[in-house]
Amino acid sequence: MTYDFDTPVDRRGTASVKWDFSKRFAGLEELTPLWVADMDFPSCSEVIEALKRRAEHGVFGYTLEPESYYQAVIDWMERRHGWEIRRGWMLSAPGVVPSLSLAVQSYSRPGDRVIIQPPVYFPFKDSILNNERQVAENPLTLEGGRYTMNFDQLEQLIDERTRLLILCSPHNPVARVWSREELERLVEICQRHKIIILSDEIHHDLVLNGHRHLPTASLSEEAASITVTFTAATKTFNLAGLGCSLVIASDNDLRERFRGTLKRVWGGIANAFSAVATESAYRHGESWLSQVLEYIQGNYDFLVESLAEGLPEARVFPLEGTYLAWIDLRALGLSDEELKDRILKQARVWLDDGPMFGSGGEGFQRINLACSRNTLAQALDAMLRVLG
Ligand SMILES: Cc1ncc(COP(=O)(O)O)c(C=O)c1O
Numbered sequence: 001m002t003y004d005f006d007t008p009v010d011r012r013g014t015a016s017v018k019w020d021f022s023k024r025f026a027g028l029e030e031l032t033p034l035w036v037a038d039m040d041f042p043s044c045s046e047v048i049e050a051l052k053r054r055a056e057h058g059v060f061g062y063t064l065e066p067e068s069y070y071q072a073v074i075d076w077m078e079r080r081h082g083w084e085i086r087r088g089w090m091l092s093a094p095g096v097v098p099s100l101s102l103a104v105q106s107y108s109r110p111g112d113r114v115i116i117q118p119p120v121y122f123p124f125k126d127s128i129l130n131n132e133r134q135v136a137e138n139p140l141t142l143e144g145g146r147y148t149m150n151f152d153q154l155e156q157l158i159d160e161r162t163r164l165l166i167l168c169s170p171h172n173p174v175a176r177v178w179s180r181e182e183l184e185r186l187v188e189i190c191q192r193h194k195i196i197i198l199s200d201e202i203h204h205d206l207v208l209n210g211h212r213h214l215p216t217a218s219l220s221e222e223a224a225s226i227t228v229t230f231t232a233a234t235k236t237f238n239l240a241g242l243g244c245s246l247v248i249a250s251d252n253d254l255r256e257r258f259r260g261t262l263k264r265v266w267g268g269i270a271n272a273f274s275a276v277a278t279e280s281a282y283r284h285g286e287s288w289l290s291q292v293l294e295y296i297q298g299n300y301d302f303l304v305e306s307l308a309e310g311l312p313e314a315r316v317f318p319l320e321g322t323y324l325a326w327i328d329l330r331a332l333g334l335s336d337e338e339l340k341d342r343i344l345k346q347a348r349v350w351l352d353d354g355p356m357f358g359s360g361g362e363g364f365q366r367i368n369l370a371c372s373r374n375t376l377a378q379a380l381d382a383m384l385r386v387l388g
Contacts, residue, residue: 003288005041005295008372022350031350032379037172037324039238039370041295043281044288047237050280051273064268065092065275073246076233076282080205083218091247091259092270096202096230099247099262100166101127103228106261107196107254108133108163115157115165117149118358121172121200125358128166136162139359140174145315147174151185158193165195170203170213170321173357173366177211177320180219187216187223196254197227202245203322205236205289208297211320217250224250228258236289237281238370244274292370296323299369299376306377310384323370330363332387339365347382 011019018033018040042048070087077083093099100123104114110132116124117138128135138154140147167186170177178186190197199216207213217227232245247262249255262268300319307314313331329339336355343349343365354364369376 003041003044003291005292006372006374008375009040009042011040026344026350028344028348031344031348032375032382033350034368034371034376034379035350035352035366037235037322037368037370038240039292039323040372040375041238041292041370043238043277044285046284047239047277047280050276054273054276060272063270063272063275065270066279069275069279072279072282077215081213081215081218083215085248086250089248089250089255091249091255091262092268093245093247093262094266095234095243096200096232096245097123097127099230099245100124100198100200101131102261102265103198103230103247103258104128104131104133104164106257107198107228111161112164113159113162115154115162115195116358117168117171119173119354119361119364120166120168120357122356122358124166124168124200134161137359140171142360145317147171147176147317149178149182149186151189154186154189158189158195162193162195164198165190166198166200167216168200169216170201170207172203172322173324173326173352173354173361173364175317175319175322175324175326177207177213180214183214183216183219183223187219187226191222191226195226197223198230199227200230202230202232202235204231205233206293206296206323207321208293208300208319213321217248226251228254233278233281237277237285239274239277239281242271242274242277244271244278295373296369299323299371299373300325302373302376303367303369303380306380306384310380311388314387319369323368325367325369327365327367328363329365329387334363336362339363342386343383346386347379349379349383 018036022031077085104127113134113136114128115136141150204213217224217229229248234240304316315328317326352366354361
């Protein structure tokens with residue numbers, strides 16, 4: 001490995017949400033934070049150099065994304081995901097979460113129903129409720145240690161007020177990378193019922209163990225005609241603090257409706273650093289990415305071994321995608337309150353509680369594996385002492 005992911009970088013004092021705000025968000029100080037989904041690793045060296053060059057220029061006036069940025073995205077999508085996209089399909093947006101909310105506004109009316117598949121990234125639900133739409137839940141099925149989408153239940157759930165489905169692909173927090181068959185079945189059902197798919201693919205590059213991410217819109221013309229894709233380089237290259245994303249829709253009507261909503265709230269001015277970082281990451285970051293994925297896989301294996309030895313009641317789900325492992329602690333027979341009390345207050349390890357992700361999250365915890373092995377080992381040690 002060229003990159004050293006073992007030596008921890010001290011992130012304290014950088015106004016990091018993960019490291020500097022535990023008092024505000026968790027009510028406690030001196031925690032080991034393995035919660036919010038960013039990495040503790042520096043981004044790849046080419047990105048850092050490109051940002052330094054931009055910073056040294058010293059003038060940070062109004063900025064737009066250059067065409068070379070869009071070309072880098074087009075090349076990346078083709079090379080990494082076999083998805084041929086066009087410049088005209090893309091809209092820049094400040095982030096995936098605000099974009100999802102704008103999409104809910106663009107494609108539905110107050111009172112309409114929007115489907116989510118919990119346990120799932122909790123801002124999906126917020127984007128529906130904050131816009132006075134109704135949440136329609138199609139919980140994932142957990143069978144034989146594997147999560148799948150429940151298509152029969154989905155068909156039954158859909159009614160004449162159902163307009164949208166927010167898909168998490170790869171799925172945070174259960175770490176599934178959806179197969180072609182699953183996505184095709186989903187598209188077929190949504191198309192038949194005239195439901196638009198908002199496909200959040202921010203974790204698209206973080207796939208492990210030979211899994212392959214398939215952009216929903218790349219499956220077929222039918223899929224493209226009902227899908228709006230939300231993506232960014234921010235998870236892949238640890239750039240979330242730069243606040244940027246892309247919305248991609250080949251369907252003119254879908255894209256123009258979104259553009260209209262976006263224009264009402266945002267003038268389209270880019271962060272002066274975000275396109276520089278994304279372009280450089282997509283042009284030069286592949287070796288860094290493969291190394292970071294290898295390291296995360298090592299952390300995952302370490303987690304599985306540590307729990308098998310120290311807490312055999314725990315079950316960790318296969319990490320097909322994301323760097324967030326989903327742990328089933330139900331066999332311990334503890335309430336969510338008790339689990340939180342032990343992990344957060346006694347072990348002083350800060351994970352994301354399963355119930356945050358909605359139905360089916362009770363008794364589970366999500367752990368962020370994008371940290372140094374040593375940080376992970378210390379956190380697991382502390383957790384095993386209070387749970388084992
Ligand atoms: C599925 C998913 N979507 C979106 C985001 C955040 O997107 P953004 O930072 O662009 O708002 C996250 C961050 O964890 C995520 O897991």
